[in-house]
Amino acid sequence: MNSIIFDVAVIGAGVSGLTCAQQFKKAGYSVIILDKSRGVGGRMATRRLSGTRADHGVRYLEAKGEQLQQLIEQLKTCEPLENQLQLWTNTVYEFKDNKLQIPAISQPYYIIPSGMSTVGKFLAQGLNIRLNSRVNALTITPEKTWQCHIESINSNAIESSIIAKFVVIAIPAPQVLMLLEASNIAIESNFIASIKSVEYDPCITVIAGYSIDKSQALPKWRAVSFSDDKILDWVGVDSSKRLNPTQPVFVIQSNRNFAEQYLEETDLTLAGEQLIHQAANTLLPELKTPDWLQIHRWRYGFCRKPLSVSCLTTLTPLPLVCAGDWCGGNQIEGALKSGIEATNWLQTQTSVLKNP
Template sequence: MFDVAIIGAGVAGLTVGQQLRQAGYRVVVVEKSRGVGGRVATRRLYDTRADHGLRYLEGKGEFLQGLVKILCDRQVLKLWTDKIYQFSPNSQISTSCYIAPEGMSAVAKFLASGLEVWLNHRVESIILNNPVCWQLNFAANNDELPKSLMAKAVVVAIPAPQALMLLESLISQEVLARLRAIEFDPCITVMAGYSSSCQCDRPEKAVVFPESDRLAWIGLDSSKRSNSTSPVFVIQSSAKFAQLYLDAEDLQLAGRELLASAATHWLSWLDSPEWFQVHRWRYAFPRLPLAEMFLDTQTSLPLICCGDWCGGNLLESALQSGLSTAERINSQLQNLSLPGVHFFDSL
C-alpha cells in the first residue's frame, strides 16, 4: 500500500509528489499518458522537437523564480529572448523568456526526478476500499499492468472537469458545485516544418495577437534548438477559434486555417509547410479558477484536488497549489515535518 497516490503527472502533481517523498512518505504518481508534464509538453517529430504546450518560462513569482534559477544553473534552461512582439497594436513586450533546448518537457522530467511514476495508467474509478484506504482502479487496457492500487490518501491533480468525472459519486453536492464552477479555455496548436530554403526575414522569435479571433501566438520553435537546420514554427489559436473545433474528429482543417492566418499576418510562406501536425488542448487555460490553492473534498480519508486551476491560471499557481496540497496531506496523515526547503532547492 502507498501512503499517497497522485493522479496526474503535471507540474502540480509532481510538486506534491516531491514534497511528500522527501518527507518520508511512500508516493506513487499515476499518469494516463506516455510521458510526464501535462501541458509542459514536447513532441518529437521529423528528426526534431516542437514545444506544443508551454512555450517558455518567465521568472515571475517566488516559486517560479526559484525553479528557473535552479534549471538555468543545471543547464536545463537558457534565456531564449528578452522581448515578445505584439501584433496590433504593434509593440515590444519586455520579458525574459527561458526555454529548454531539449524541449520544455525537460522541465517536467526534472520535477519527476526520483519519483515512482506509473505511465499509461488511466484511473477509471476511486472507491473507499475499507475504513483505512482508497482503491484506485485502472482501465483494463493491458493484462500485464496492475488493475488497481491502494493508498491512504489521494491527490487528484488533473483539470477540474476530469476530476469531476472521477469524484461525482464520492463527494458532497457542495464540493461538486465548486468543481463544476471551474471553466477552461481550449487551444489548438499547429506544429509546422518548412524547407531549409525558406528565409525567416523577421528578427522576432515570437509574436502574440491580442486582438485576433484566430491567432494567439506564433513562435519560431526551431530557434530554441542549436542544431536546427530548417524552420519549425508553433502556432497557437485563440480560445474562440478552438471552440469551433472542440469536438471535431479531424483537426486538419483547423490546422490549415491557422496556417493561412499566420501567412496573412506574419510570413507569406507559412501556409505551405513541408509537414504539419495539430494538437487540441481541451483544458488549456483556466478561465474561472478556484480562489483557493487546493480543493479539500472533506471526505473521511484525505482526498484533495489541485492544479493550475487553483489560485490562478499560470505555472506559478501550479507550483504553489502543489506545495500547499502537500502541506495539507501531511497534516492529515501523520504531521511529519515537511522539508524546510522546496524540493527543487535540494535536488
C-alpha cells in the same frame, strides 16, 4: 491486485502532481503517481517529429512568482547543456491594430533546447510513476483507505488497482468531476460545486516545418502574441529554441473562440490549414506552404476561471485534496504552489498518514 498500501497516490503527472509527490518523498512518505499519458509534465509538452522537436504546450518560462523563480534557478544548472534553461528572448512582440508592435515592457523568457518537457522530467526525478494508467474510479475499502481503479492503456500491465491512505487529484477540474462522478462516492456538495465553477479555454496548436531557403531570412522576432485576431493567439519560431536547428519550425496557437469550434471534430486538418493561412497573411507569407505539419488540440489549455484557494480539500468521506493551476490560478506558479499546499494540508492529517 497490489497488496502494497501507499501513503499517498497522486493522480496526474503534471507540474502540480510532480511537485506534490516530491514534497511527500522528501518528507519520507511512500508515494505513487498515476497518469494516463506516455510521459510526464502535462501541458509542459514537447513533440518529436521529422527529425526535430517542438514545444506544443507551454511556450516558455517567465520569472514570475517565488516558486517559479526557484525552479528557474535550479534548471539553469542542469546537465547537459541541452537540458539547461536558457534565455530565449526579452521581447514577445504584439500584433494589434493591424501591425506588429514592440511591447512597452520587456522581460526575460526562458526555454530549454531539449524541449519544455524536460521541465517535467526534472520534476519527476526519483519518483515512483506509473504511466499509461488511467484512474477511472475511486472506491473506499473496508479499512477506510482509497482504492484507485486503473484502466491500463498498456495491455501488458498486470495490476488493476492501487490502494493508498490518501489521494491527491492533480488533473484539470472537468476531469476531476468525471472521475468523482464515475466513482459514485458521497462527496460534499460544496466540493463538487467548486469544481464545477472552474472554466477553461481550449487551444489548437499547429507545428509546421519548412524547407531551408537561405534567400529568405527568418523574421527578427522570436514570438508574436495576438489580442484582437479572429483566430490567432500566438506564433513562435520554435526552431530558434534548438541548439542546432535543421530547418525552420513554427508553432501556431489559436485563441479560445476558434478552438471551441473544433472541440468535437475528429479531423483537425481544416483547423490547421486556417491557422497556417491566417499566420501567413498576418505575419509572414512564406508560412503558407509548410513541408509538413502536425495539429494538437488542448481541450483544457488555459484556466480562465480558477478557484481562489491554492488547493481544494474535503474530509468527507475521507481526506481528499485537488491541486493544479485551477486552484489559485497564476498558471505555472500557481501549479507549483498548489502542489506544495496540497502536501502541507495532507500532512496535517497525521492521525492516519504516518512516516513508514
